[in-house]
Amino acid sequence: MAEAIARGKLIPPYLLSTPALLLYCALLLTPMLMTFLLSFNSFDLYTGIKPDYSLANYLEVIQDKYFHVIFLRTFGMALVVTLICALLGAPEAYILNRMANPWKSLFLLAVLGPLLISVVVRTLGWALLFGKEGAINQTLMGLGLVDEPVKLIFTSTGVVIALVHVLVPFMVISVWASLQKLDPATERAGLSLGASQFTVLRRVVVPQVMPGVLSGSLIVFALTASAFATPAILGGRRLKVVATTAYDEYLNTLNWPLGAAIAILLLVANVIIITSYNRVIEKKYAEAFG
Amino acid sequence: MSFLRLQGLVKRFGDFVAVDDVSLEVEKGEFVSLLGPSGCGKTTTLQMIAGFEEPSEGRIYIDGKDITGVKASQRGIGIVFQSYALFPHMSVFQNVSFGLEMRKVAEAERKARVMETLDLVHLGDFAHRFPRELSGGQQQRVALARALVIKPEVLLLDEPLSALDAKIREDMQIELRGIQRTVGTTTILVTHDQSEALSMSDRVAVMNEGRLVQVDMPYQAYEFPETPFVSSFLGKSNKFSGVVSGQSNGKLKVKVGELEFEAEAGRGPCEGPVHLSVRPEKLLLTAPAEGRFTGRVHTRIFLGNHWVYQIDSPFGPLLASHHNAGIQSVAEGEEVGLTWAVEELRVLAPEAGDG
Ligand SMILES: Nc1ncnc2c1ncn2[C@@H]1O[C@H](COP(=O)(O)OP(=O)(O)OP(=O)(O)O)[C@@H](O)[C@H]1O
Numbered sequence: 133m134a135e136a137i138a139r140g141k142l143i144p145p146y147l148l149s150t151p152a153l154l155l156y157c158a159l160l161l162t163p164m165l166m167t168f169l170l171s172f173n174s175f176d177l178y179t180g181i182k183p184d185y186s187l188a189n190y191l192e193v194i195q196d197k198y199f200h201v202i203f204l205r206t207f208g209m210a211l212v213v214t215l216i217c218a219l220l221g222a223p224e225a226y227i228l229n230r231m232a233n234p235w236k237s238l239f240l241l242a243v244l245g246p247l248l249i250s251v252v253v254r255t256l257g258w259a260l261l262f263g264k265e266g267a268i269n270q271t272l273m274g275l276g277l278v279d280e281p282v283k284l285i286f287t288s289t290g291v292v293i294a295l296v297h298v299l300v301p302f303m304v305i306s307v308w309a310s311l312q313k314l315d316p317a318t319e320r321a322g323l324s325l326g327a328s329q330f331t332v333l334r335r336v337v338v339p340q341v342m343p344g345v346l347s348g349s350l351i352v353f354a355l356t357a358s359a360f361a362t363p364a365i366l367g368g369r370r371l372k373v374v375a376t377t378a379y380d381e382y383l384n385t386l387n388w389p390l391g392a393a394i395a396i397l398l399l400v401a402n403v404i405i406i407t408s409y410n411r412v413i414e415k416k417y418a419e420a421f422g
Numbered sequence: 423m424s425f426l427r428l429q430g431l432v433k434r435f436g437d438f439v440a441v442d443d444v445s446l447e448v449e450k451g452e453f454v455s456l457l458g459p460s461g462c463g464k465t466t467t468l469q470m471i472a473g474f475e476e477p478s479e480g481r482i483y484i485d486g487k488d489i490t491g492v493k494a495s496q497r498g499i500g501i502v503f504q505s506y507a508l509f510p511h512m513s514v515f516q517n518v519s520f521g522l523e524m525r526k527v528a529e530a531e532r533k534a535r536v537m538e539t540l541d542l543v544h545l546g547d548f549a550h551r552f553p554r555e556l557s558g559g560q561q562q563r564v565a566l567a568r569a570l571v572i573k574p575e576v577l578l579l580d581e582p583l584s585a586l587d588a589k590i591r592e593d594m595q596i597e598l599r600g601i602q603r604t605v606g607t608t609t610i611l612v613t614h615d616q617s618e619a620l621s622m623s624d625r626v627a628v629m630n631e632g633r634l635v636q637v638d639m640p641y642q643a644y645e646f647p648e649t650p651f652v653s654s655f656l657g658k659s660n661k662f663s664g665v666v667s668g669q670s671n672g673k674l675k676v677k678v679g680e681l682e683f684e685a686e687a688g689r690g691p692c693e694g695p696v697h698l699s700v701r702p703e704k705l706l707l708t709a710p711a712e713g714r715f716t717g718r719v720h721t722r723i724f725l726g727n728h729w730v731y732q733i734d735s736p737f738g739p740l741l742a743s744h745h746n747a748g749i750q751s752v753a754e755g756e757e758v759g760l761t762w763a764v765e766e767l768r769v770l771a772p773e774a775g776d777g
Pocket residue numbers: 435438440458459460461462463464465466467614
């Protein structure tokens with residue numbers, strides 16, 4: 133009887149989640165499955181997509197230097213953006229957390245506010261700032277700091293700056309969450325034991341918010357590696373990343389199978405990097421934080 | 423000269439006075455409890471001694487040195503926080519070792535001192551555990567070891583036992599007192615538990631609304647409270663309001679309603695309206711004719727080693743509590759006489775706003 137009750141209790145949750153599951157399958161899994169199948173088809177410039185199956189697309193990406201550069205650039209950029217976001221976002225969250233209330237809410241809103249604006253709009257804003265005649269260059273030249281305009285638009289520096297701006301709120305939120313679990317008395321305990329403010333920060337606070345920094349890094353890394361709008365607008369035609377390359381294959385070359393293969397490879401690479409990173413971290417923090 | 427001296431400490435938060443003119447002298451090696459109801463300013467006082475709150479007025483001296491402006495990290499005071507505040511990412515050993523690392527103690531000596539202190543709190547075998555793998559009582563002892571290992575001149579304990587359940591708490595009280603005696607550190611314990619304060623300390627300092635009301639040895643404070651607040655905060659008491667009507671041979675006559683009681687003129691006031699107080703264990707039950715007045719037993723509660731009676735009397739409900747001496751006790755509803763030995767009646771100044 134107990135079993136029957138237990139089973140009876142289990143069924144409603146499944147039933148209740150069915151509509152969401154169905155939607156999820158229809159809208160996410162189906163297109164992904166179709167992309168996956170498409171990536172094995174071949175493509176002919178004159179006849180289009182042919183319904184045969186081979187690994188040719190994958191081999192092409194894996195063997196071609198052109199794609200290597202794009203993949204390396206993408207993940208290199210993701211790494212740099214993640215590092216900068218961690219270096220900016222963690223102290224930002226810490227300072228925000230220590231502010232008194234009217235300011236705290238105000239600054240938090242300022243940090244998270246950009247999330248409310250479309251990426252495209254924000255990126256176009258950056259494009260205006262970065263341009264040869266843009267505000268940044270006019271200021272720099274006006275101040276006499278540089279003689280000729282600094283090249284920011286269509287460079288990786290420009291893309292990285294804009295991506296950091298887009299993604300730093302995710303780091304702040306993630307570190308913020310782990311700061312809420314930090315007992316402020318541990319900082320006082322450190323001080324009372326003779327540690328300087330800086331030592332307390334380094335040995336007591338940072339290790340405790342590290343899980344937040346690391347999970348924030350995961351989010352930022354994954355979002356950068358698959359970012360599309362920012363590199364497309366600020367990187368231009370030549371500074372390609374994986375996502376923009378897949379897009380070009382789809383829309384310019386019309387080689388959908390190759391684009392699909394690139395997209396799948398990006399997904400697989402992302403999943404591998406993130407899960408192995410996660411595994412390492414879990415091992416490191418399992419003991420102290422459970 | 424006293425070792426730790428608080429001189430006219432005041433702490434204001436805006437208009438609110440959290441600590442109001444607190445002066446206290448603590449001898450070297452002494453164990454003083456700071457006792458008072460929630461929000462009376464105990465933690466704030468402790469934080470000022472520790473250096474985490476700046477006094478609005480007043481000075482703090484340790485061993486004759488004025489430390490009022492010294493940074494918390496330079497004071498060399500050991501603190502056990504109410505939440506323990508163990509470093510969750512460090513093992514027990516690393517937690518205890520932290521203070522010694524900050525003092526640049528060489529590794530060999532550091533190891534020896536950490537293990538010695540862990541043995542003192544009976545946690546020698548737990549050095550490699552992490553805080554979350556310990557019970558509340560064990561965490562509390564790690565916090566104590568972490569504070570003691572630096573051999574602080576003063577040890578501050580902020581309700582260190584309040585998170586523990588009753589049984590462990592009693593064990594820890596005895597253990598904490600034992601450790602404090604062994605180490606001989608000057609200690610201030612903050613608590614709102616009167617039995618904890620009475621059982622552990624050399625002296626109790628009773629606080630109310632930011633002020634120190636009475637500082638005395640536990641027995642003295644309990645037996646000779648100076649105000650009705652102390653009398654009711656340290657244990658229970660039966661209170662009557664009356665007016666002094668006369669005085670002879672060191673005895674006061676106090677009129678309470680229709681009756682007149684004698685009391686010894688002690689520390690309290692000698693004239694005008696007063697408060698009389700009798701502890702429940704000093705309120706004796708007799709045959710109806712033999713008492714100072716009579717009452718009726720309303721409820722009778724058996725608590726194993728003693729009985730507690732709630733008695734309806736002309737002066738309102740009274741409490742009496744007596745040892746279970748194996749004799750059949752009076753039954754509920756029975757009429758009893760109520761009396762006390764003259765020297766057990768305390769005369770106190772009435773408190774503002776309370777009868
Ligand atoms: N930072 C602060 N700002 C404003 N008021 C404060 C601040 N810290 C404490 N108070 C107030 O000061 C009073 C004393 O607080 P304190 O923490 O010292 O009480 P406590 O005696 O330790 O009480 P408890 O037994 O509940 O811990 C309280 O009324 C509290 O609201």
